[in-house]
Amino acid sequence: MTDLRAALIPAPDARRVNPNFITDVIDADLQSGRVDRVVTRFPPEPNGYAHLGHAFASFLDYMTAQDYGGVCNFRLDDTNPTGETQEYADSIIRDMQWVGWDTSRLFYASDYYEQLYSYAQELIRKGLAYVESVSGDEMARLRGTVDQPGTPSPYRERSVEENLEMFARMRAGEFGNGEHALRAKIDLASPNFKLRDPVLYRILHETHYRTGSAWCIYPMYDFAHPISDAIEGITHSMCSLEFIDNRAIYDWLMEHLFPEAQTGRTPPRQYEFGRRSLEYTVVSKRKLRRLVQEGVVRGWDDPRMPTISAQRRRGVTPDAVRAFAAQIGVSRTNRTVDLAVFENAVRDDLNARAPRVMAVAQPLRVTITNLDGARTLSLPYWPHDVIRDSADGLVGLPGGARVTPEQAVRDVPLTADLVIERDDFAVDPPKGFKRLTPGGTVRLRGAGIIRCDDVLTDEGGTVTELRVTLLGEDAKASGVIHWVSASQGVPAEFRLFDRLFTVPNPDTEAQHFDPEEPGHEDEREPLNTDFLRFVNPQSLAVTQGFVEPSVLRDPSDTRYQFERLGYFWRDPQDSREGALVLNRIITLKDAWAKEQTKAAPTREKREQPRGEKAEAAPAAPTRPALTDEQTATFTRLQGAGLSENDAHLLAREAPLLAYLDGAPDMAALAPWVVNDLAVALRDGTNKVPREALADLVALLAEGSISARIAKDALAEAQASGEAPAAIIERKGLRVLNDEGALRTAIQAVLDANPGKVEEYRGGKKGLTGFFTGQVMRATNGQADPKTVARLLAALLDS
Template sequence: MENPSASSHFIKNIVIEDLKSGRVDHVVTRFPPEPNGYLHIGHAKSISINFDVADEFKGRTYLRFDDTNPLKEDVEFVESIKEDVRWLGYEWDGLFFASDYFDEMYDRAVLLIKKGKAYVDDQSAEEIRLTRGTLTEPGKNSPHRDRTVEENLDLFERMRKGEFKEGDKILRAKIDMGSPNMNLRDPALYRISYATHHNTGDKWCIYPMYAFAHPIEDAIEGVTHSICTLEFEDQRPFYDWVVAECEMPHQPRQYEFARLNLTNTVMSKRFLKQLVEENVVDGWDDPRMPTISGMRRKGYTPESIRNFVRETGVTKANSVVDERMLEHFIREDLKLKAPRTMAVLRPLKVVITNYPEDQVEMLDAEINPENPEMGARQIPFSREIYIEQDDFMENPPSKYFRLFPGNEVRLKNAYFIKCNDFIKDADGNITEIHCTYDPETKSGTGFTGRKVKGTIHWVDARHALPAECRLYEPLIMDDAEEEGDSFLDRINPNSLETLHGFVEPNMKEASGNDKFQFFRHGYFNVDPKHSTADHLVYNRVVSLKSSFVI
């Protein structure tokens, strides 16, 4: 794996100072996703920070599933998250679940009640919301706030036994309804939920709230640096309150960084789930999705994603990163790795009228001119070939150097051909071009007799393999957002274009997630979900060039 310590940032500096001062003598971080959806590119940044920081200081990183809400969680998401973390190149030092600690969390909640720091409230969710106050006005105490310790202990135990309906009662922290930090206005600690948990089954009918469970989990696991995104900054006082008042032997500290935001990209799991459930996309792994599984299926490599998230840096200032920066890193990664090949996406037949009808010759072509060690390949050439429709024009504009009547071009790795005639169908569409070739101009022979200005690609019609090629554009358009628009109104109707063309016959052995550079078209990935030996499907990862510069 690349050296992650090439650049510093404020979290690394904090760790350095903590080790130097003796606050800690080792480093433990954790990546704590909730298993209620698939990981996306924003999670990749959190994964990178947590694992890279621990690796640099020879520490440990845990993968912990914050599974405190059984209504939204599923084993499918647990397994997908594990797969994605490993695919990105990381291996955790311990695998844990919040549900592993439900017994201890319950005991800590009982401790809070005994200390007079928690109480059972009978108010509805709406009543609690209305009495919480605003940023400029204090909240109002619950009429149940001053229940005795004995009454609260009894009610909480009865909540656990399932004697009340969902929403009838909750356990709240007893802090300060007048606090300027609204997160300290008696936040909820436990709620009733009669839902089967993926890990604990029906053992519990009360579940801890995330904000209460999270600091306890960190403390139990010995986490030294609890690294999370900036939206949790206001939660930090409550995080510290839980650790202190629950009398946890280990005291972790929370640090926040700015989350990753990308142009033309939505990373809210709620919105991503909506796209899946309403069949806007082909599942969580649709190549248009910003999920790790979607990016993997599209053709992104773990190296490109790691390099991208590291380049974005670690700061406390929110910003939006141009999606073209992400594309830059996949180009950089693939340009030395991906074999070159030719593919015709919008085929137009060319008949080379002076080429022998029964002849087939094998031509030499480089696999990757930027990496000569990859060697060469051979491609068949015969009388009939396919070229791109855009590479021929009947009446071309000036400075059009591709094929048109009377013009000569070079076929990549082959010969010069000259257009002499063409055929149209009843609707006026050009269906076939007739050309002649010059056998003296074979590529690689050193021919210098004359020059042509245009070089076009092609595939041999007799041997080429049919292929479905999918071209992608952003699924969500930032500039489509207007006041009053719903999320689905921002969907780009042109986010997927499916073309049926041909590829070189040496692509027959390509398998899922093999990557290639299609000459003049871009980098493509064999779709691991839909491609078969009889039906090749390629996803365009990224175009060849961009004006974006780092």
């Protein structure tokens, strides 16, 4: 292998696509000299909008090429005028550009129509193709069965001259749809039905969105796709697994039309990878079209859809989409990906970019009876445990941005008239309820503790207003809730999106078989395959509420974390000045909210599909059913102290269970396995042994490290293979709770910010968050938050 070819193979830590069987092939091809440059292509058909499955396929095509210093062509495979439109083509190009791919090498299969026609004529001249004149049904019959070879068509031995003449007449439009077709002459006895004289061209009098009515014959995918690859000089043609049988046609065409001995160029080869589907959705374009056409959703960009346009409108970032595509892995088998993989990629991305503000989606009015006039609180945009260190006086934010300390906080008006979430008050609270109750207390985020003195109701008994007293800081409260000023907050519409289907696999769940019909279930015809019966009518809830006024100063594309509600941004189409519309991008991980969903019917106003009457809300989406063996495992795990959610997931997923089972303290390790190691365990890339995880959790339990330190160490261990505890020891990442050292650090922060200290002592108690963040940065995030809070209060109030 030449030095040049050696240089094309990336080092393992330089690859953006994890090593897989395709990269193994490419490595071998470069080493052997079969190719000296890698050229891939991404070839979607413009018969619908691109979806998250295309995000994975495009990532594989583009990133593989980039890893090897090659190029990736972007080709719209537009050989079927039925259903293909300029709208779809434009949307796919726009979406791929948004994801981050270079679309400058843009090609269309329709650009090759004349060349494809010439290659078809070449096959005819070689005696390898003929014009078929039997009907489609007869053609199917003549192909034979699994047990019987095909029967030659009476037109299979037409002369070359007659075939060329008939093919020319087909192109000239002398025949109607279906009267004739061009077939390859391969092998009617082949066990691969794809080789039993496949159709290469069909007559179709349809207007093409690019070529108009210039053509009335159109090449089939199996003919146009490999030849387009060869024309463009593609070296490695990657496609999904359903085309594995089609590869025989691909190779046959390369052998007869692009033999290396004649062309002097190595022809492309096809490699199949397993498709990736997502739980709680569908990615078939035909089914996505049904959702649009039947009014189940508002269009291809409805934020509930799995299309890239929809995710962009919902507020997902291209960084999150690429991160998701990078995580799910390449294999030779089809796989349905846990929706949590995508959701966690979105959460991880937003956590690093979304400032924290307050909003109330289902408001309940609250009046503070002892507050005269309005106050302005200074509250931090970012919690102290996510702020990165900075050496130049600036605040380093998680996403890499750097702002002044003043820019890291915002002014929030506190007035006597507030709104809180209706679910944050209960007249008859359930066990464990830590929010507001009659006569009870709760802390308003950044504003102090209130006590509920009076509850006002309407004639129907619905609570309409709470009257509360603002207490001093010496009061005690077990919970914290968010709030917004009713008079100075900004009215907004909140669109709360949820999963589009109520079952993980709406395609397979819809299949119910006739128990009286003999034969294996997989061979029987489903009685009902209508996936629409599993559409979740609660996939969109629309509420009217308030958001704090600071959002009006921010750029329109700002993503927020609304405390305890989720991540939101402004709908780019419907939001305008004076009419703020906020889309929920994704929820937070809130176990309490999940339990409340099970326990009580929602009060949210649900939007029904157009043309349908409102109906009673069904139960929340259910988990996949367990087998008897899984049920026994689930029961055993719960007996070991695991939560219901963790036990259910582990009982279903063998790799996760195998890793955890038998650990001395499974209950302590399970949340880390489910939330932090699941992807690596599923993909077989985990580098953290169970004993190493147990050591990490033990350090956390004894208070030696914080949860943030634990997560950071675990992430580094997963990348490097070093034990998390060793990383913590090497970097000295223990929690700092020495009061003397902390008092010194706090005093240094107060001395550096005398103006802020004066504002705090003048009534701006919200600055506590600012001071805490400064202390955490000064101690590299290692200070014990509880000790900091206690010492900070003592020093500020002294």
